[in-house]
Amino acid sequence: MIRGLAMPRGRRRPPDGFRLLTGLVALAAPISLVLIVVLLAQQGAPAIWHYGLGFLTSRAWNPVSLDFGALAFIFGTLATSLIALALALPVGVGVALFLAEPSAGRLRGAIGIGVELLAAIPSVVYGLWAFYVMAPFVLIHVEQPIVARFGSVGILSGPARETSLFTASLVLSVMILPTLAAVSRDVIRAVPGGLRESSVALGATWWETTWGVILPAARQGIFGATVLALGRALGETIAVTMVIGNRPEIPTSLFAPAYTLASVIANEFTEATGQLYSSALIELGLVLMLVTLTVNVLAQLLVRSTTREARA
Amino acid sequence: MNRNLYRQASNGLARVFVYGTALVALIPLGLVLAYTVLKGLPSVEHVEFFINSFRPIGIPGGGVAHAVAGTVIMVGIASLLAVPVGILGGVYLVEYGRGRGGDLIRLAGDVLVGAPSIAIGLFAYALLVAPFHHFSGISAAVALAVLMLPVVIRTTEGAIELIPGSLREAGLALGLARWRVALQLIVPAAAPGIVTGALLAVARAAGETAPLLFTAFGNQILNLDPSKPMAALPLLVFNYARQPYPQAQQQAWGAALVLVVLVLITNLTSRFVFRRQIALAGKL
Numbered sequence: 001m002i003r004g005l006a007m008p009r010g011r012r013r014p015p016d017g018f019r020l021l022t023g024l025v026a027l028a029a030p031i032s033l034v035l036i037v038v039l040l041a042q043q044g045a046p047a048i049w050h051y052g053l054g055f056l057t058s059r060a061w062n063p064v065s066l067d068f069g070a071l072a073f074i075f076g077t078l079a080t081s082l083i084a085l086a087l088a089l090p091v092g093v094g095v096a097l098f099l100a101e102p103s104a105g106r107l108r109g110a111i112g113i114g115v116e117l118l119a120a121i122p123s124v125v126y127g128l129w130a131f132y133v134m135a136p137f138v139l140i141h142v143e144q145p146i147v148a149r150f151g152s153v154g155i156l157s158g159p160a161r162e163t164s165l166f167t168a169s170l171v172l173s174v175m176i177l178p179t180l181a182a183v184s185r186d187v188i189r190a191v192p193g194g195l196r197e198s199s200v201a202l203g204a205t206w207w208e209t210t211w212g213v214i215l216p217a218a219r220q221g222i223f224g225a226t227v228l229a230l231g232r233a234l235g236e237t238i239a240v241t242m243v244i245g246n247r248p249e250i251p252t253s254l255f256a257p258a259y260t261l262a263s264v265i266a267n268e269f270t271e272a273t274g275q276l277y278s279s280a281l282i283e284l285g286l287v288l289m290l291v292t293l294t295v296n297v298l299a300q301l302l303v304r305s306t307t308r309e310a311r312a
Numbered sequence: 313m314n315r316n317l318y319r320q321a322s323n324g325l326a327r328v329f330v331y332g333t334a335l336v337a338l339i340p341l342g343l344v345l346a347y348t349v350l351k352g353l354p355s356v357e358h359v360e361f362f363i364n365s366f367r368p369i370g371i372p373g374g375g376v377a378h379a380v381a382g383t384v385i386m387v388g389i390a391s392l393l394a395v396p397v398g399i400l401g402g403v404y405l406v407e408y409g410r411g412r413g414g415d416l417i418r419l420a421g422d423v424l425v426g427a428p429s430i431a432i433g434l435f436a437y438a439l440l441v442a443p444f445h446h447f448s449g450i451s452a453a454v455a456l457a458v459l460m461l462p463v464v465i466r467t468t469e470g471a472i473e474l475i476p477g478s479l480r481e482a483g484l485a486l487g488l489a490r491w492r493v494a495l496q497l498i499v500p501a502a503a504p505g506i507v508t509g510a511l512l513a514v515a516r517a518a519g520e521t522a523p524l525l526f527t528a529f530g531n532q533i534l535n536l537d538p539s540k541p542m543a544a545l546p547l548l549v550f551n552y553a554r555q556p557y558p559q560a561q562q563q564a565w566g567a568a569l570v571l572v573v574l575v576l577i578t579n580l581t582s583r584f585v586f587r588r589q590i591a592l593a594g595k596l
Contacts, residue, residue, distance in 0.1 A: 018491035022404035023413075028397050029465060030420035032458050036431060039438040094333025113583070114338045120579045121344060122519025124546045125568045128553050129344045132351075132561070174340040181337065205319055207326035228426065235428025237522040238550060262430045262522070269434075269526050282434055289431040296426040300419055 037289060044283035046275055055283065061248035061264075063272070068280040070287055075250045076258040077288070079165060080240060081233035083254075084172035089226060092180030096222075097210060099181065100188040102196075119178035127242035130171040135162040135243055138170065143255050160255040163245035168258070171239045176229040183228055187221030187306055188214060224302030231295040235288065237262035261288040348569050355566025366532040366543075369557045376567045378534040382542035386449050386528060387517050389538060390456035395510050398464025402506075403494050405465065406472045418469075421462035432458050433523035441527060449538030452528035459520060460513035467512065471505020472498055474593040504589035511582035515575045521546035545571045 041048070047055065051068060058069020099112050143160035150156045161167075191214055199209040215222070245257020246267060261284050272278040355361050364375030401421075405414050436455035441447055475498055483493035499506070521544075524530075529541040530551060545567050552564035 016490065018489075018494070019404075019408050022400045023408065025397050026401035026404040026409070026417050026465070028401060029417055029424055029462055032435075032461065033420050033424050033427070035439075036427065036435040036458075039435050040431065043434070043438045043442070091333045091336055094330045095337045097330050098334040111334050111338060114341055117576065117579065118337070118341045120515060120519075120575055121341075122521070122546055122571055122575060124519070124521045124549045124553075125344065125348060125572055128549055128564060128568050129347055131553060133343070133347050177337055177340075205323035207323040208319070210326070210330075231426045235426070235430065237428065237430045238546075242550075242553065262428055265430050265434065266522060266525055269437075270529070282438070285428075285431050285434040288428050292426060292428050292431075293423060296423045297419070299426075300422050 033293075037286070037293070040282055040286040040289055044279050044286050047279040047283040050276060051280070051283075055280075056287070059250060063268075063277050066274070066276050068277075070261070070284055072248050072250050073259055073261040073264055073284060074287070076165070076244065077234055077260040077262070079258065080169045080172055080244065080260060081230055083165070083169035084176055084233050085226060085230055087169065087173035088177045088180055088229065092177050092225075092229070093184055093215075093222060095177070095181040096184030096188055096225075097214075099185045102193075115178050115181050118174070119182075123175070123236065123238040126171055126175055127239035130167065130239060131163075131242045134171065135167045138162075138167055142166075147255065154252060155254050157253045158255060161245060161257060163243050163257055164255045165244065165251055165258045166254045168240045168244035168260075171243055172233050172236055175236060175239060176233050179232050180225055180229045183225035183303060184218070184222050187218045187225060187303065190221065190306060191217045218306070221303055221306035224299050224306065227295055227299035227302060231292050231299060234295065235262060235292050237266050241266050261285070345572070348565065348572050351562075351565035352567075352569025355562055356569055361563075361566055365534045369555075369559055374559070374563060376545065376548060376563065376570065378531060379543040379545045379548040379567060380570070381534060381536060382449065382528065382531065382544045383518055383546075385536065385538055386453045386456060386524075386542060386544060387514055389450065389453035390460055390517055391510065391514055393453065393457035394460035394513065395464055398461050398509070398513070399468050399499070399506060401461075401465040402468025402472060402509075403499065405469045406498075407490065407494055409469075418466075421465050424458070424462040425466075428522075429455075429459060429520055430522040430525075433526055436523065437526045447527060447529035447541040449528055449535075449540065449542035452524045452542065452544070453538065455523035455527050456517040456520065459523065460517050463513040463516060464506075464509050467509025468502070468506050471502040471509065471589060474505060474589065475501050476593070501592070502589070504585045504592060508582040508586040508589065511578050511585070515578040515582070518578070519546055519571060519575050521550050545574075 047068065051058070055068065056070050056074070059071045060067040060069045061072060062068070095111070095115060099108060101108065139160055139162045143164070143166065146156055147158035147160045151158050195213050195217055196209055199213040204212065240260055241263035244260060244263055246259055246263060247257040248259045248264065251258045265281050265285055269278065269281050272281055360373045361375045362380065363377055364373055365378040367374035401417070405417060408414065409417065432455050435458070436451045440451035440454055479497055479501060480493055483497045484490070524544050524547050528544055528547065530547045531541045531543040535542055549564045549567045549571065552560040552567070555561065
């Protein structure tokens, strides 16, 4: 009898046109991602064939002799991003701890909005401010005193400059702070409340609970947030371009000018003459894209696994 | 006893430190906003600043009308491209995206959000500038649309997930087709949240400079034709800020102020709209 209620053989569900349509449209995101990589590889092909793998390990950057290498820019990109991360991480996690507190105060809400607005300010405005306000201040009140006292140490040697690796890292640390704080906050909030309560019930202080229970439980997610912020830092262009000093060399001092992958593209691409020059710049873009892609996928997997565990 | 004292002291110190970081985080925000307002106000005070276009250095009365027009047109085209696609994509993720395919699209979206904007600019250059041998507003709009798309997809998904399942079940129980339930019941109920996402995406796109460098390129005259090179506010700030002339730098601060005000208003509006969404979803 029940069998009689089943669908007659051969009558399938009608094809779901809506599913097909929205599915195709949703593919726009992965397709753009693939297309970006493919087009950059295609446009960068002349340089890729001409310089081979040596492109990645060469320090040269000479548009006149068409002698190009990515090493100085890869160094600058990694150095600014890692320094920025080191500066922003303690503050970011502190803000996240503050924002994730169970009690919701008015001050907390205001600071939460403030941190989000920090993310909303355009990169070029940060660059403008950093170039005209922050860099001169940092030169006189931070860089010069350090050089005067510790100048004999190689990486702190002078002469100090307004536009330098250090200045760029400093702006960058402000710009990645919101990502770090917002993602860490979500991860810390995802720590099961029972853990916190048990710890407090055992007589632990707020700090003992935070340091001994909450942070270890959120460790993987905070690492994910850090990697995510690293991805943002690697690709940041305009603000860094305005304060890094734009010199295609590997600097020996923190206070010397440097260059990043994104900045050299921003500065030189529209003025690049000849196919090899512009395709070398596009190859730099491809390197940047592939690195950030890897970093971002890694970060997403890390953050996802923590928040999913919490939900389950 | 001594040990407890130590524990309380370290607890107090740690609390001060953690709360202190929250304040430290707000210092740059305050400084950037304060300087932009202080240095930008003298430019913005004059009405000509919003009416006139570029004037050569030395001739007073230069303005940013061409850049405002360019930004509005390019972000407008980018929104027309990205918002409908993003909404349908978000609907797919909620309605059908439970499996691996959905996860893949989510991951692609989240990764695309983090893609360097300069690489997206190069992509638009390769796609729409190099083949036609000239810069254009359209190519910039496409680059901005790629930046906006993942934001719209994910916020649409988030907004729809707030809608209680009973609404969908009620629609399906009445015999409505799935697309009708999605587009005529769920999407309207989630409208405020979707608008929030669109506004956030617009704010992000309006402030981007890097993707415009080799697509829109910039223009000194007022140009309303998106098939030609166009000026844009962030591009103008970037270019003027690097000039040695105080007059140009002054205008850069003015344009930065206009940009910040636009972006902050959009952002705060979206926050307000989102609050309505939460209230609405609670009532359903």
